[in-house]
Amino acid sequence: MNYLIVGLGNIGSEYEKTRHNIGFDVVQALANENKVRFEIDRLAYYTHFKHKGRNFHMIMPTTYMNLSGKAVKYWMQQLKIEKDNILVVLDDLSLPVGCLRMKAKGSDAGHNGLKNIDLETGGNNYPRLKFGIGNSFSKGRQADYVLGKFKPEEITAIEPKLKKAMEMVLAFGTIGLERTMNLYNE
Numbered sequence: 001m002n003y004l005i006v007g008l009g010n011i012g013s014e015y016e017k018t019r020h021n022i023g024f025d026v027v028q029a030l031a032n033e034n035k036v037r038f039e040i041d042r043l044a045y046y047t048h049f050k051h052k053g054r055n056f057h058m059i060m061p062t063t064y065m066n067l068s069g070k071a072v073k074y075w076m077q078q079l080k081i082e083k084d085n086i087l088v089v090l091d092d093l094s095l096p097v098g099c100l101r102m103k104a105k106g107s108d109a110g111h112n113g114l115k116n117i118d119l120e121t122g123g124n125n126y127p128r129l130k131f132g133i134g135n136s137f138s139k140g141r142q143a144d145y146v147l148g149k150f151k152p153e154e155i156t157a158i159e160p161k162l163k164k165a166m167e168m169v170l171a172f173g174t175i176g177l178e179r180t181m182n183l184y185n186e
Contacts (some may be wrong), residue, residue: 003173005030005058006072008090008113009067009157010147017147019133020065020146022158023089023113026131026165027058042078043071054173057081069120076121087172088117088128091146095132098157100165102129102181104170118173126175129168131161134150 008020014022014076018175031038031047038045044059057079061071087102095101105125108114113124118124134154138143146171150158164184171180 001053001173002055002081002085004072004075004079004086005056005169006075006088006117007058008065008068008088009060011062015147016049017149017152018147019150020091022091022131022133024060026089026129026162026169027060029162030056030166031058036055038088039079045072046075051170052174053085056169057174059161063115067116069116069118072117073120080105081132083121083126086126087169088114088126089169090130091133092130092137093133093135093142093146095130095134097132097134097150097154098161099132099186100129100161100168101132101149102127102168102177104177104181127172129165129172131165 007022007023009015010021034049036047036049038047043063044061046056046059048057049126059071061068061074063070082144090111094109104127107124108118168184170181171183
């Protein structure tokens with residue numbers, strides 16, 4: 001069985017450890033845990049590893065958040081992976097900081113990365129793992145908030161959740177979407 005795990009974020013040192021890059025953080029932590037390294041490839045940084053007989057292919061698109069769908073579409077086709085076996089890991093403003101929620105499908109909820117993936121792949125019917133980043137920003141300051149770095153107290157809340165997010169990704173590939181949602185969703 002093959003799975004494509006897509007961490008959403010923006011490339012460049014100025015975006016490292018920002019709220020919008022939590023998807024990158026999760027797949028990077030998973031790569032570190034499995035002792036594999038991301039290499040630059042077509043439209044994304046790419047790596048893969050095996051876990052319990054499953055192949056986990058992971059990408060971090062180099063297209064920037066708003067064009068993430070181009071990379072997802074390319075790698076789906078390149079690896080011949082169906083939409084049901086794709087998991088997009090992303091930040092979510094509507095969830096409290098550190099809250100994790102896996103869903104089978106859903107609206108883009110204004111998230112430009114999801115909006116572009118929907119456009120490029122023909123719909124919103126693919127699993128996603130949402131990592132809560134909270135929404136404590138003033139009106140009109142959403143972009144500054146998502147592109148801002150986590151506060152020290154938020155980092156304390158997020159660090160243990162990175163491990164849980166990694167467990168959820170692996171569970172998605174080994175026990176399936178429904179059981180993973182039942183076991184882990186907050």
